[in-house]
Amino acid sequence: MNTSAYGTEATAEAISAAAVARLEDVRLDWRHKAVPATANGTTHAGFVEAGHNLADLQTPLLTLDARALGGNADRLATWCKEHGVLLAPHGKTTMAPQLWTEQLNRGAWGITLANFAQLRVAREFGVRRLQLANSLTDPHAIEWVANTATEDAPILSWVDSVDTVEVIGRTLAAAGSGAVLDVLVELGGTGGRTGARGVDAALEVARAVSASPHLRLVGVSGYEGSLAHTADQDSLAAVRGYLGHMRQLHEELLDGGLYGSDAVILTAGGSAYFDDVVSVLSPCITAGAEPGGPANGPRVELMIRSGAYIIHDDGFYRGISPFSRDGGEPFRAGMHGWARVVSQPEPGLAILDAGKRDLPVDEGLPRPQLIGPALGGPMEPLAGAEITAVNDQHCFMTFDAGTTSVRPGDVVRLGLSHPCTALDKWTVIPVLADTDGDRTVVDLIHTFF
Incomplete structure (x- = not known):
């Protein structure tokens, strides 16, 4: 050789640039759980060109940055x-x-x-x-x-x-x-x-x-x-x-x-x-x-x-990566979970609509970061909240009911740990321009697990 x-x-x-480019011709439908029903039949390219943003999507959701x-x-x-x-x-x-x-x-x-x-x-x-x-x-x-x-x-x-x-x-x-x-x-x-x-x-x-x-x-x-x-x-x-x-x-x-x-x-x-x-x-x-x-x-x-x-992530790799350990320029978390409160059955407990089938849990449970009344809208830090358990389709989130208001319909942004067991749960993943800034959907990533 x-x-x-x-x-x-x-x-x-x-x-093959041509093979990768053909993904833009894929038609989106019910098989792609990250895609809203209103986009059924739209091509990948058409969806991105339409200028959708985070608010046009639905929970549970995984996004990339x-x-x-x-x-x-x-x-x-x-x-x-x-x-x-x-x-x-x-x-x-x-x-x-x-x-x-x-x-x-x-x-x-x-x-x-x-x-x-x-x-x-x-x-x-x-x-x-x-x-x-x-x-x-x-x-x-x-x-x-x-x-x-x-x-x-x-x-x-x-x-x-x-x-x-x-x-x-x-x-x-x-x-x-x-x-x-x-x-x-x-x-x-x-x-x-x-x-x-x-x-x-x-x-x-x-x-x-x-x-x-x-x-x-x-x-x-x-x-x-x-x-x-x-x-x-x-x-x-x-x-x-x-x-x-x-x-x-x-x-x-x-x-x-x-x-x-x-x-x-x-x-x-x-x-x-x-x-x-x-x-x-x-x-x-x-x-x-x-x-x-x-x-x-x-x-x-x-x-x-x-x-x-x-x-990268907000969990295991954030703590162990050489760039985090040596004081240099660290990697940035490039994935986030988004979940909606579907029940607030008792004081200090909220049930979210994302679970093990949506988000990784093997290297640490998701971490509540922000909360707001609508996906894609203004959000505030969610201090003191914690995910204590995760079922197939739900997260159990505890919070201080005396200082924090959580209502059904609220959206929680979650920091995640371990990308290797995050992306395999999604066939199509929306990419936001900047999760902390411009939340326009600039691409869709197709996975083949």
């Missing part, structure tokens, strides 16, 4: 360029080709995905460079990748056991395929998710890859986010220790001549610890045989896979 496939130089369209999305995308793109690292955003966060386009247009290497179904979505929209942050064990997926990946449109995947190497080899042999799949050996950690447990086990996997006629080793992969969930010193030490083992594995693979390519990728880094990934692994970056590089050895690039950053 031509090593330029792993570089930053674009040799073809990163995503164009100003935040653009600012967040610019911020991480600039940071990656300054630090000399590649970005392959984890597309499973949004499953939105329109947002992938924004990331790719800002220089992202490609899009990372989590499973076979997601790979198919990305290829349907013409995403050229793909990475599967997982192992291929489904025979249908193995054959599809073998038949779909090309020199100019690579699909990288991971392996973490000799058994997985053998599964891929048997599947391709049975299919009579002569394809050679590019894989990265995945290092895991005790108590973590996938990944070979320890450097020695990962080296055994790498040797199996090297001996396979159907696989080529092109890098080392891992995910530090499954080993920690806070930014305290113990968690950061665990993350950095794990990344140190990734570096050790890479160095031993180099010494053993086990890489099968003159272009190698080291990849780790979700949206919580990408700064630590770069701090620990960036010394591994080399130019290879290019001018200024060593006479021998592959070109080594470092790739992070942050996915949640473009949306």
Whole structure:
């Protein structure tokens, strides 16, 4: 394979602009719960061109913020360029080709995905460079990748056991395929998710890859986010220790001549610890045989896979993101929930018309921020209120009845946590120009979960 496939130089369209543009022809109807009944039959383009605003929508509702999305995308793109690292955003966060386009247009290497179904979505929209942050064990997926990946449109995947190497080899042999799949050996950690447990086990996997006629080793992969969930010193030490083992594995693979390519990728880094990934692994970056590089050895690039950053939140990522921790320019929350009071059955308790089917709850419950008598109208801070429980279709909001008035029909704006489990609940999501200012609907984001 031509090593330029792993570089930053674009040799073809990163995503099909025509395929993404066709989303503007989608007709809106009862299948799209964010769209008002009055817009039934209108195309996406027609709805946006009509100049609708927040007041034209209905609850329950999830909206995105164009100003935040653009600012967040610019911020991480600039940071990656300054630090000399590649970005392959984890597309499973949004499953939105329109947002992938924004990331790719800002220089992202490609899009990372989590499973076979997601790979198919990305290829349907013409995403050229793909990475599967997982192992291929489904025979249908193995054959599809073998038949779909090309020199100019690579699909990288991971392996973490000799058994997985053998599964891929048997599947391709049975299919009579002569394809050679590019894989990265995945290092895991005790108590973590996938990944070979320890450097020695990962080296055994790498040797199996090297001996396979159907696989080529092109890098080392891992995910530090499954080993920690806070930014305290113990968690950061665990993350950095794990990344140190990734570096050790890479160095031993180099010494053993086990890489099968003159272009190698080291990849780790979700949206919580990408700064630590770069701090620990960036010394591994080399130019290879290019001018200024060593006479021998592959070109080594470092790739992070942050996915949640473009949306960000008012919860988990707000607290743990490196840009929040280091005192620099933080990301902005790019999503908000809107819910209407449908019942105020007892003093200090209001029931809202949004629930688990509408809003994320796995990384913290929604947080009441503002309240007003109408969606899209003036709102005031909702101090002291709290969401205490969430059912399938309702939120339980407590408040101080002595100082705060809450009536049926009032609208509450909610801060949310964890974009990965927010967007999957909506097939179409309105984008406001600026949630805190101009609430004109400037776009509709289509998701494909």
